[in-house]
Amino acid sequence: MKRPGPLLTLLAGLVLGLFLLTLNVTSGTRNASSSYQEPAPSPTPTAGAASPAPSPSPSPSPTAAPPEDAEYAGRTDDDSAAIAVTVRDGKAIAYFCDGRTKESWLKGDVEDDGTLRLTGKHGAKLDGTIEADRRISGTVDVAGGHHAFTADRAKKPSGLYRATATVRSATIDAGWIVLRDGTQVGVLTRDGEPSPAPRIDPETGAVTIDGRQLTARPATP
Amino acid sequence: MTVDPNAATQGFPSPGPARPHPARYLVPALVGAAVAVGLGAYGRIHDPAGTSFNLAGFSSTGAVKSWLATAALFFALVQVASALMLYGKLPGPRWSEALHRWSGRAAFLLAVPVAVHCLYALGYQTYETRVFWHSLLGCFFFGAFSAKMLLLRSERLPGWLLPLVGGLVFTVLTIIWLTSALWFFRTFGVTT
Incomplete structure (x- = not known):
């Protein structure tokens, strides 16, 4: 038990992994905990138009923050x-x-x-x-x-979910919208043919399509 | 009752040249198994977040991961070459030992962020052959790597053991790359 190098390598990997995991977890909640007030669309007395008028200057005002994730x-x-x-x-x-x-x-x-x-x-x-x-x-x-x-x-579990897969050589593309009351609205497209989608488990995203267990994931751009 | 003096006696463990304590192999193997199973269990149990942080300059986390994994695979190839130098199968420079150590560290540390993203955002999945093997071997890789690192700390191992474990780690990493980064580049194009 002489060589500390391999152990240090493993520890470095562990520390790096934990650091990145913490970064992930904290950046995921950053938006939620932000008390920053969005100034732009709040109804100000001077704003006459219903929709926020695009200002002629393309540069946004320094206080404007882009929309949160x-x-x-x-x-x-x-x-x-x-x-x-x-x-x-x-x-x-x-x-x-x-x-x-x-x-x-x-x-x-x-x-x-x-x-x-x-x-x-x-x-x-x-x-x-x-x-x-x-x-x-x-x-x-x-x-x-x-x-x-x-x-x-x-708020989770409501939101947008998607699953894509190939089941028995058919291309499956399914989307679900889970509403706040738990209602699910989804369409399953098999090789371009749309039909109602089976329910997903909103906690895990698990869904069975044509006998195959798939996982619907939160859809992101 | 007589005793046959020519009967075969029970073999005594020969007290001669050191037969290493089984813990030498058992501890690395058990730790490696624990790492692999632990990662898989985490990926399976926790709710995949779906998203994660992204690096500036890349279009998607998929692209970031694919390039990190490709870099890791490159260092893994350096690993094979430098290992052949260490075993005298290839002519190598004096610093091939350092090359082997540091390319290995680089490959491992490049793979860690990829794995963190996989496990945090996607989890352990089995819905497709490609995904299943990728999940399984991804967990196995970190277990096998941990086992190899711990084996390195032992002296007097059988000569074939390290090349075998090292080759296993390399093979697994290659399959992981084929089932993820190559798939990504073929599906979405070689993008950054």
Whole structure:
């Protein structure tokens, strides 16, 4: 038992691993504990327009902070479909889903003032605004329908989940929106054919599709 | 009753040249197994966070991990070459011993952040053949590596043991890379 080198190597790896894990855990809660107030969309007496007017100068005011990383989930105003948005690092992914046949994944950037302009396949489009990091309201155009929606900030386990896999040579792409009351709205696409998705276990993301155990993961941009 | 004087006697353990205490192998093997099982259990039990921190300059954590893993694999290749030098199978410089030590450390320390991300954000998964083998061998790798590090601390090991364990660690790392980084580059393109 003479050589300390290998032991030091192992210890260094352990310390590095624990350090990164701590970094992960703390950075995950940083946003939640931040008491920082978002100044932009709060109704000020001078703001006449309903939507925050894009200022002519492209540089944002020094106090404006970009929208926090967060999940939002809600329904369209006509209650025909659910919609969920996940914001990460100035990018957003959204899922529109009626739970039967209509669905669309949309992606795009989030402006520092909280404006979202997301696009998806077949001309799908979502325009919305993040209001004080609490909710998103806007409109979504999918498959010829035009819907207004409001999505409130979601807390785990509610949010947006996705699972992709190949089961018996069929390409599976499934998405779920878990709403605050625990309702799930999901569509499963098998080789491009949409159908209602089976329920997932919102705690673990476990779901059985065509006899195969899959894990739905929180969707991120 | 007579005793056959020619009957085979029970073999005494020969007190001659040191037969190492089994703890020499058992402790590294048990520690390695504990590490592998512990990592797998953590990945299986805890709720995958789905996200993790990202490094500046990379488009996604997948890209970061793929490049870190590729760098680790590069150092692992240096490991094989320098090990061949140490065993005299290849002509090597005087500093091939240091090269072997430090390339190994580099490979290991590059692999740690990747593993932390895997276990924290994705967890131990079995829903696909690729994913299953990656999860299994990913946990196994850190166990085998720990075992090898602990074996190094023992003197007078059988000559074949370290090359065997080292080769195992290298093979496993290669399969892990093939089932993750190569898959990532082929699916999403060689992006940063």
